[in-house]
Amino acid sequence: MSDQNNFSERVWQIIAAIPAGKVTTYGDVAQLAGSPRAARQVGGVLRRLPEGSKLPWFRVINRHGRISLQGDDLFRQRDALEAEGIEVSDAGEIELEKYRWQI
DNA sequence: CATTTGACAAACA
């Protein structure tokens, strides 16, 4: 397989590999994608996901163990995580040490 | 091709 995959495609692959009940950070995904300083672009990729995508985008949070989204999107991500058994506070905080995905 | 935009992160105050 080609190693010239786009950044987006690598991000998709990595996120698809996150097991249910676990979370990871934008920075970690960027690092696994081969661009350790491209954490923002990971968010950019997820933001631009096609509607219908089955990618578990909700398993990606920021380095402070917090959901980066706001408004309705925040609630949707929180509900999706809680549905997998992940405890999320009303403020959108998650215990990273407990739920963090490591290879 | 040039400029703008940001689902981030680290450094700083």
Next chain:
DNA sequence: GTGTTTGCCAAAT
């Protein structure tokens, strides 16, 4: 602990 500034870089315009 919080708020601000700076660096970063792929994608969109």
